[in-house]
Amino acid sequence: MSVAASSSSDQQSATAKAVEAEAPTGSSKPAPASPTEVRSGELQHSLVRRLTRLNLQVLSSAMVLSFGLIAAILWLGARERQAQAAELSAQLLANSLAPMLVFEDQAAASAELAAFVRRGEVLEVRAFNAALKVFVQWQAASSAPPVPGASMAAAAAALPAGMDHGQGLRFMRAAEVEVWVPIRLKGELVGSLVLRESLQNLQMLLLKLISAAALLIAVAIAIAWRVLRRVQQRALAPIVELSRLAEQVSVDQDFTRRATVHWPDEVGRLSERFNQMLQRVETTQAELNLRLRQEQEAGQQFEQLAHRDALTQLPNRLYFQSALERHMAASCQNVELMALMFIDLDNFKSVNDKHGHEAGDEVLREVARRMSRVLRGNDVLCRLGGDEFGLILPTLPNDTAAEQLAVRLIAAVREPLYVGEHLMPIGATVGLAFCPTDEVDAAHLLVAADVAMYAAKRAGKNTFRRASHAGS
Numbered sequence: 001m002s003v004a005a006s007s008s009s010d011q012q013s014a015t016a017k018a019v020e021a022e023a024p025t026g027s028s029k030p031a032p033a034s035p036t037e038v039r040s041g042e043l044q045h046s047l048v049r050r051l052t053r054l055n056l057q058v059l060s061s062a063m064v065l066s067f068g069l070i071a072a073i074l075w076l077g078a079r080e081r082q083a084q085a086a087e088l089s090a091q092l093l094a095n096s097l098a099p100m101l102v103f104e105d106q107a108a109a110s111a112e113l114a115a116f117v118r119r120g121e122v123l124e125v126r127a128f129n130a131a132l133k134v135f136v137q138w139q140a141a142s143s144a145p146p147v148p149g150a151s152m153a154a155a156a157a158a159l160p161a162g163m164d165h166g167q168g169l170r171f172m173r174a175a176e177v178e179v180w181v182p183i184r185l186k187g188e189l190v191g192s193l194v195l196r197e198s199l200q201n202l203q204m205l206l207l208k209l210i211s212a213a214a215l216l217i218a219v220a221i222a223i224a225w226r227v228l229r230r231v232q233q234r235a236l237a238p239i240v241e242l243s244r245l246a247e248q249v250s251v252d253q254d255f256t257r258r259a260t261v262h263w264p265d266e267v268g269r270l271s272e273r274f275n276q277m278l279q280r281v282e283t284t285q286a287e288l289n290l291r292l293r294q295e296q297e298a299g300q301q302f303e304q305l306a307h308r309d310a311l312t313q314l315p316n317r318l319y320f321q322s323a324l325e326r327h328m329a330a331s332c333q334n335v336e337l338m339a340l341m342f343i344d345l346d347n348f349k350s351v352n353d354k355h356g357h358e359a360g361d362e363v364l365r366e367v368a369r370r371m372s373r374v375l376r377g378n379d380v381l382c383r384l385g386g387d388e389f390g391l392i393l394p395t396l397p398n399d400t401a402a403e404q405l406a407v408r409l410i411a412a413v414r415e416p417l418y419v420g421e422h423l424m425p426i427g428a429t430v431g432l433a434f435c436p437t438d439e440v441d442a443a444h445l446l447v448a449a450d451v452a453m454y455a456a457k458r459a460g461k462n463t464f465r466r467a468s469h470a471g472s
């Protein structure tokens with residue numbers, strides 16, 4: 001597969017920039033972008049935008065989900081650690097309180113408790129004796145009523161079945177942790193200690209962590225959006241370029257355009273196939289145009305042949321009819337004088353009879369040439385058939401001009417005419433009719449000119465007669 005020279009990284013980046021600027025590029029014959037080509041909705045619905053949005057949605061969902069899981073694991077881990085620390089602290093306090101409980105030294109126990117609760121998280125501490133009576137206690141001012149109860153009896157009643165206050169226990173709640181530890185002296189159970197600690201500091205820490213992470217995620221998504229857009233603009237540049245080219249070709253029907261093949265990948269192959277298709281359409285169109293031109297030329301030739309006399313190359317009777325009608329219509333409309341000459345050769349039959357048909361043909365050709373030489377530029381001389389000719393004289397200044405032309409024409413035909421060494425006894429008789437003075441209808445004008453011609457024949461040939469004087 002051939003890869004165009006444009007597959008270099010320079011062109012690639014140039015194309016990406018061009019696509020970024022939303023300007024059409026990439027065909028081998030790039031067209032200037034018209035404002036209509038860059039439609040307003042194009043940016044909004046572009047492939048690059050859609051893919052960038054989808055990628056960002058997936059990326060941000062994955063980031064938020066990952067962070068949610070990490071935050072949950074962190075919360076559970078930190079809570080477990082605080083619970084373990086609370087159990088250890090409670091056990092140490094229980095060990096300190098054990099002799100005071102045995103000797104019922106509440107003052108010393110209260111002092112010990114006061115030192116213990118300096119830790120910020122403590123909500124409540126209670127020590128019970130073996131008879132489940134409160135021996136010493138401390139409760140933070142902000143603390144809610146103790147759970148499971150104020151008295152050990154109530155607390156014991158709230159304990160799960162099969163457990164007693166001699167066992168270590170732990171209750172985890174949303175905002176606090178509660179631990180129960182036995183108070184033993186030399187292995188003998190002398191009481192129990194319950195410690196409630198707040199998890200609010202931990203919650204605040206986690207909240208700060210979540211806020212910082214949310215900020216980081218937002219920054220990461222913003223950076224990812226810019227990077228993804230750039231990357232996708234570059235990656236999708238050939239597709240965008242191909243789409244623009246297809247649009248341009250459909251608008252201006254210029255099949256000589258070609259797509260640039262950037263890389264030998266699927267899009268590159270698509271571009272190649274598109275180019276091949278354009279090539280085929282271009283070839284087919286060129287063939288069609290050529291055939292159309294040939295047919296037009298053949299039609300024109302055929303039309304010319306249909307209106308031309310093969311012997312003299314003058315317009316024939318068919319052409320004469322339409323030309324006469326056209327010129328008469330113009331004459332009547334513009335109120336301009338025009339004339340029709342009906343010309344019949346004199347003694348032509350004798351040429352055929354004496355010198356043969358070939359000589360007769362040569363005489364007809366020569367007479368046509370001679371008459372053509374004396375005409376004005378816009379006069380129309382036609383061969384009507386046999387030795388008869390029709391001459392249309394449009395836009396005459398006056399009727400005398402037509403008469404003078406008839407005289408010149410008769411004289412030209414009368415000039416000595418030789419075929420080989422033989423002088424041909426040829427002359428011309430002319431009938432002259434005017435439009436609109438004699439007739440305004442083509443058929444009637446032709447009859448009038450014919451009648452005038454026969455009047456001239458009767459008058460001795462080699463002369464002309466006007467239709468208006470045909471009777472004389």
Ligand SMILES: Nc1nc2c(ncn2[C@@H]2O[C@H](COP(=O)(O)OP(=O)(O)OP(=O)(O)O)[C@@H](O)[C@H]2O)c(=O)[nH]1
Pocket residue numbers: 311344345346347348349350352356357358359360361364385386387457
């Ligand atoms: N050579 C030749 N002769 C033709 C052609 N068409 C018609 N003719 C002959 O032209 C002659 C015309 O005859 P006429 O016009 O009646 O005879 P004419 O001798 O001219 O008679 P006047 O008009 O009275 O002088 C006929 O003999 C036709 O056969 C042609 O194409 N070539």
